[in-house]
Amino acid sequence: MRNVKAAVALAVLALAGCTSTSTDNPPLGQSSVTTTTTTGSTSAPTTLSSTGEPQPTAPPPQTTPAPLEGGPTEVPAAQIDGSTLPDIYEKKASTSADGRTVQVLGLAGGCKTASAEVTAQSGDQVLITLVTTYYPPPTGVLCTQELRSVPLNVTLDAPLGSRRIVLEAREEAA
Structure with missing residues (x-):
């Protein structure tokens, strides 16, 4: 009988977590955010900030440069x-056929x-700086930590020509 009561209590807790409106408790110093999702609607979830501050946006897609001219x-x-x-x-670095484009x-x-x-x-x-820009995710969204070249x-x-390439790196936040 004790196992049945425990199973019922767990089921009630699980169902209680399946509501469509939630209020997150923010870390100290940040505003609370309420997210409401309407089922059966074609609109996306709405995120409202009580302070009216804009929420961070997703980073722009990483673009791939055109192939180097002449190989x-x-x-x-x-x-x-x-x-x-x-x-x-x-x-590593490569140059285009005319030597003016460096990849x-x-x-x-x-x-x-x-x-x-x-x-x-x-x-x-030639000094080339490799810049990695971090875009903070919206509240409640996590970023994967994988990095790729x-x-x-x-x-x-x-x-x-025969000039030396000096590479340095810098990180910045958007």
């Missing part, structure tokens, strides 16, 4: 300085997107 030419490893990059980054590998995934920018150019080296193209003022 990629791998830059020799001795010509790439990735000494300041964390180990998770691949220290490097950034990190993206979950709530993060990748981009690259030419930070400085001189007669003997994604190709990123940058355009140089002049062909790379």
Whole structure:
């Protein structure tokens, strides 16, 4: 009989969690959010913030650059300085046939997107910054933590030639 009472209590608790309106208890310093879902309706769930603050949006989709014109030419490893990059980054680069477009590998995934920018150019080296941008998820949504290498193209003022590529990384929040 005791097992039956326990099973009934668990069933009642499980059914109590199946309501269509819920109020989350936010962490200290954040406003509460109420989400209401109407069954049988074609509209999406509505999220309202009691403070009127906009909710974070999903990151923009990660774009893939066009293939390098004339096919990629791998830059020799001795010509790439990735000494300041964390180990998770691949220290590789390729150039287009004319040498002005350089393709490097950034990190993206979950709530993060990748981009690259030419930070400085001189007669003997090119500094390329790999930027990982974090987009905070909406309240109650979790981000996956996987990161993957994604190709990123940058355009140089002049062909790379024998100039050294120096890679650095930066993280920022959207």
